[in-house]
Amino acid sequence: xxxxxxxxxxxxxxxxxxxxxxxxxxxxxxxxxxxxxxxxxxxxxxxxxxxxxxxxxxxxxxxxxxxxxxxxxxxxxxxxxxxxxxxxxxxxxxxxxxxxxxxxxxxxxxxxxxxxxxxxxxxxxxxxxxxxxxxxxxxxxxxxxxxxxxxxxxxxxxxxxxxxxxxxxxxxxxxxxxxxxxxxxxxxxxxxxxxxxxxxxxxxxxxxxxxxxxxxxxxxxxxxxxxxxxxxxxxxxxxxxxxxxxxxxxxxxxxxxxxxxxxxxxxxxxxxxxxxxxxxxxxxxxxxxxxxxxxxxxxxxxxxxxxxxxxxxxxxxxxxxx
Amino acid sequence: xxxxxxxxxxxxxxxxxxxxxxxxxxxxxxxxxxxxxxxxxxxxxxxxxxxxxxxxxxxxxxxxxxxxxxxxxxxxxxxxxxxxxxxxxxxxxxxxxxxxxxxxxxxxxxxxxxxxxxxxxxxxxxxxxxxxxxxxxxxxxxxxxxxxxxxxxxxxxxxxxxxxxxxxxxxxxxxxxxxxxxxxxxxxxxxxxxxxxxxxxxxxxxxxxxxxxxxxxxxxxxxxxxxxxxxxxxxxxxxxxxxxxxxxxxxxxxxxxxxxxxxxxxxxxxxxxxxxxxxxxxxxxxxxxxx
Numbered sequence: 001x002x003x004x005x006x007x008x009x010x011x012x013x014x015x016x017x018x019x020x021x022x023x024x025x026x027x028x029x030x031x032x033x034x035x036x037x038x039x040x041x042x043x044x045x046x047x048x049x050x051x052x053x054x055x056x057x058x059x060x061x062x063x064x065x066x067x068x069x070x071x072x073x074x075x076x077x078x079x080x081x082x083x084x085x086x087x088x089x090x091x092x093x094x095x096x097x098x099x100x101x102x103x104x105x106x107x108x109x110x111x112x113x114x115x116x117x118x119x120x121x122x123x124x125x126x127x128x129x130x131x132x133x134x135x136x137x138x139x140x141x142x143x144x145x146x147x148x149x150x151x152x153x154x155x156x157x158x159x160x161x162x163x164x165x166x167x168x169x170x171x172x173x174x175x176x177x178x179x180x181x182x183x184x185x186x187x188x189x190x191x192x193x194x195x196x197x198x199x200x201x202x203x204x205x206x207x208x209x210x211x212x213x214x215x216x217x218x219x220x221x222x223x224x225x226x227x228x229x230x231x232x233x234x235x236x237x238x239x240x241x242x243x244x245x246x247x248x249x250x251x252x253x254x255x256x257x258x259x260x261x262x263x264x265x266x267x268x269x270x271x272x273x274x275x276x277x278x279x280x281x282x283x284x285x286x287x288x289x290x291x292x293x294x295x296x297x298x299x300x301x302x303x304x305x306x307x308x309x310x311x312x313x314x315x316x317x318x319x320x321x322x
Numbered sequence: 323x324x325x326x327x328x329x330x331x332x333x334x335x336x337x338x339x340x341x342x343x344x345x346x347x348x349x350x351x352x353x354x355x356x357x358x359x360x361x362x363x364x365x366x367x368x369x370x371x372x373x374x375x376x377x378x379x380x381x382x383x384x385x386x387x388x389x390x391x392x393x394x395x396x397x398x399x400x401x402x403x404x405x406x407x408x409x410x411x412x413x414x415x416x417x418x419x420x421x422x423x424x425x426x427x428x429x430x431x432x433x434x435x436x437x438x439x440x441x442x443x444x445x446x447x448x449x450x451x452x453x454x455x456x457x458x459x460x461x462x463x464x465x466x467x468x469x470x471x472x473x474x475x476x477x478x479x480x481x482x483x484x485x486x487x488x489x490x491x492x493x494x495x496x497x498x499x500x501x502x503x504x505x506x507x508x509x510x511x512x513x514x515x516x517x518x519x520x521x522x523x524x525x526x527x528x529x530x531x532x533x534x535x536x537x538x539x540x541x542x543x544x545x546x547x548x549x550x551x552x553x554x555x556x557x558x559x560x561x562x563x564x565x566x567x568x569x570x571x572x573x574x575x576x577x578x579x580x581x582x583x584x585x586x587x588x589x590x591x592x593x594x595x596x597x598x599x600x601x602x603x604x605x606x607x608x609x610x611x612x613x
Binding site for chain 1: 345348349351352355356359360361362363365366369378379380381382426427429430432433434437438439440442445448449452454455459460461462463464465466467469470482483485486488491516520541544545547548551552563566567570571577580581584587588591592594595599603606607
């Protein structure tokens with residue numbers, strides 16, 4: 001929209017403000033404006049170069065070498081690091097852990113956040129109170145929430161809160177995060193994330209719900225549609241399309257970045273390791289294996305980029321952008 | 323969208339009728355959900371002020387037998403738990419990190435939206451590419467870089483790499499695209515240069531947006547865990563999240579002390595939530611939808 005319009009003055013398309021703007025631009029001159037651009041954006045771009053592009057490039061370089069305990073490697077191993085992590089198991093296991101996690105968390109969060117938003121939207125009395133209650137867990141960190149979940153609610157002992165509730169129904173205590181079969185630790189992992197992030201997405205849906213023109217519902221009512229499921233399916237849901245796409249994308253990216261609750265709830269367990277936890281232990285654990293760690297980071301980046309682009313294709317995300 | 327007066331009345335009457343019938347169910351569901359959402363907060367406070375004997379007793383107790391306010395002074399006087407120092411670190415990282423990110427990214431966003439430059443489009447695409455790479459994935463290469471700068475266990479190592487957020491710059495660009503051009507042109511005609519226009523006209527007229535982004539960035543910084551964990555190798559550079567996590571896994575602290583530390587760590591954000599909620603909600607709506 002307001003990006004540089006160098007050359008190609010469209011004949012006949014002169015807006016009333018165009019001469020003034022042109023005069024200003026002429027006075028400052030092209031070189032002056034180039035300098036200004038760099039003065040404004042230069043620090044940011046330099047930082048982006050140093051702290052994003054250089055690390056990624058360096059990472060690619062390291063991924064081709066044997067690099068343990070050193071960031072100045074000498075032994076070139078080609079694509080062996082990639083071959084190792086893709087065939088040896090733990091890394092691919094971590095990708096499956098992520099996939100399962102995303103398959104559970106994304107639809108659940110989407111549905112429950114939308115349900116909460118619809119609920120708060122319908123409330124007339126004390127709406128601000130309810131909105132705050134659902135939103136305020138966002139103030140908690142994953143570290144704090146994991147602590148409450150692990151040591152208080154899903155404590156594997158008899159007097160943990162969840163086990164106490166079960167005992168009212170005569171059910172034996174469950175070792176929530178200590179066993180693999182049945183994998184009850186998924187319940188712990190999923191509920192902590194739901195509690196922490198539902199409020200955030202509820203706010204997004206609430207903002208979108210308030211944008212829907214009331215006339216649509218009134219028109220539907222005169223056409224015979226009853227309030228409830230019918231209007232929800234034919235008006236509310238289609239009107240929330242843009243927000244829904246953004247929410248799903250954000251949820252997927254957030255799920256890919258899962259680290260905090262896994263690290264704090266299940267430290268040093270061989271199971272339920274998402275990719276970032278695997279990378280953390282590989283690159284910064286005792287081995288300090290930067291070669292394999294870098295290779296893993298790049299494979300993960302490539303996967304995320306592919307998923308994001310694919311999503312963009314499927315949902316047409318970004319088309320509305322100027 | 324022409325609705326006659328008769329049609330606009332009908333739904334509101336029906337809504338009022340349904341409202342009374344439906345509201346009991348709606349409020350019941352809301353109340354139950356609200357209770358569930360509040361339980362973890364209750365547990366934090368309960369465990370903070372109870373004795374360990376109460377917490378690890380043979381039976382679950384909803385209320386502790388007695389409240390131990392002396393737990394608070396015990397926490398801050400325990401030399402094994404650098405609580406005050408790690409809170410201070412978090413505050414410094416939160417405030418400086420937020421101020422720096424706002425400054426650097428808003429200037430870049432303004433340049434990309436408003437200052438004509440031949441290669442502006444290419445640069446904008448270069449910034450967009452970095453959005454594809456979540457910062458969490460680059461922690462391995464970033465650690466390699468920061469450690470070769472000698473910044474491990476330092477405040478600059480915690481703060482500086484986080485200042486250059488492609489996402490925040492992108493949000494500012496989108497915002498400035500919609501900023502009324504007339505205001506800037508008037509300033510130009512009055513003789514202000516680009517800096518003058520930016521600082522005296524654009525920024526003062528954008529305080530709401532700046533506040534919204536600031537609140538979100540502060541919360542993100544305060545709750546950040548992975549990067550502070552990677553960088554904070556020495557106890558002196560722990561943020562409060564790293565300190566808490568270390569206590570949980572080390573199991574050297576009393577349970578009540580641990581929970582009290584957790585409660586203290588969320589207090590600053592609870593205040594932010596209570597007093598700046600307007601900006602917060604606005605910020606979430608803006609950052610979320612444009613994400």
